[in-house]
Amino acid sequence: MKAAVIGANGQLGTDLAAALEQESYDVARITHADLEIGDPAAVRTVLGQVRPNIVINTAAMHNVEACEQEPERAYQVNSIGARALAQYCAENGVYLLHVSTDYVFDGKKKKPYVETDAPLPLNVYGNSKVAGESFVLSTGDTGAVLRVSGIYGTNKCRAKGGLNFVQLMLKLADEREEVRVVDDEILTPTNTIDIARQVVRLCDARAPGLFHGTAHGQCSWYRFAQEIFSLAGKGVRLLPARPGEFPAKVPRPSYSVLENQALKSLGLDVMSDWESGLKRYLSTR
Template sequence: MRVAVIGANGQLGQDVTAAFRAGKHEVAALTHNEIEISSPESVKQVFQGLHPDLVINTAAFHNVDKCESEEVQAFRINSVGARYVAQASAEFKAKLIHISTDYVFDGRKRSPYLESDPPHPLNVYGNSKLAGEFFVMNGNPRHFVVRVSGIYGQHLCRAKGSPNFVETMLARGAKGETIRMVDDQFATPTPTTEIARQLTALAESSEYGLYHATSEGSCSWYEFTKAIFELAGMKVEVLPIKSQESGRAAIRPAYSVLENAALKSRSMNLFNHWRVGLESYLAERRTG
């Protein structure tokens, strides 16, 4: 299968590229230098050269706080760009996997969100990604819209220009810092390697539609931070704080835990518990 991965130099994109290459697919790893998704001409020109069977769009403007002050840019990439990719992939009769987010929900629910639950974003990022979902669903009937949560991987987060949450915490802990972390925001931290593995399975199916794709279980960011240091064998003081104390520009949902209901109903769910995923990540990190 000829696979085009958009955003291939991002944290998720690199693992997706590696997973599909490991599956012996012919993969074109597309970065911003090769494709500009907010330009329909650029997207069509690239697809004309590749004639992909599958397009995976991992590209996004996902600096949640920066989206608040750069709303036009957020919608240009997350919404309009998603539309052009959907339209072009349909024109070339390619399947499309589009990555979305748990931030399409407002967090008022207190049980895991199902694919059937109505979205209600709280911030610009969530709104721009939700608009992108609608464009994808209407632009290419052979779509998989895949919502993820709290992703972290071995590769640098290019858009934010920084390591992932786990690496940031480990670096701060190594300096002897006391960590202050919110204990009233709940999600499901998920390794990019597990998402990539799930996408390879989805790509082989024709069960198109909306999917939640996260690790099992849930935790607060305070609990996750404590687990990072515990599993890494580090003694670091972690203090719980409330969201209003964090000083962030964008409002986050208090509860954005996703249930992989669609995957499970089709016996396709491949995810481990979030703690198992974290253990595997740290083990791989130690072995290099």
């Protein structure tokens, strides 16, 4: 079985390609240097050469502030790119799994979002991702969307200066005596290795439709930092940020916890709780 991983050198794509290879998939690692997914002609050319049975798209313009500054570019990558992939896959009977985000919601529900909840994004990034989801899901049995939340992995996160939240906290703990972190944004931090395992499960089943695929449970960024320092044995003083201390340049949901309802209903949910995922991540460092 041949799988094309688009964005294969990214934070999630790297772990995903490795997980597929461990399960004996023949993996074509497609990077931004190989394909600009916002170019529909290039999508057809590259996938026509690779001829995969499965396509997993992890590529996106996901710097929220950059999306707000360059909305046309955001839609070209996150929406038109997804449309081009969906069209090729539908025409050729290829299973497409497109990775999306918890930022499709506004956070006002204040309890875990399920797949049947209506999206209501607060920013350009979220809106462009919702549009991309719609293109993929409109293809029927060949398309699947997996929404993720608060991801962190061992590979560099280019959109965040090369550091994910865990790495940033460990760096600050080594440089400072005191660290302040916001305590009013709730999410589910999720290890990319765990997401990769979940993606493999979906690809094995070739399950179409919309899925939430995050770790179980929820926490604030402050609680997440607290657990990071505890597990890593860091003695830095951690305090909740003062109101308005770190003002957001772009509106973001204050609550973006996802419930893996669709995966559970099909018996496909292989995710663990977020604390276990963090322990495994730190044990590899």
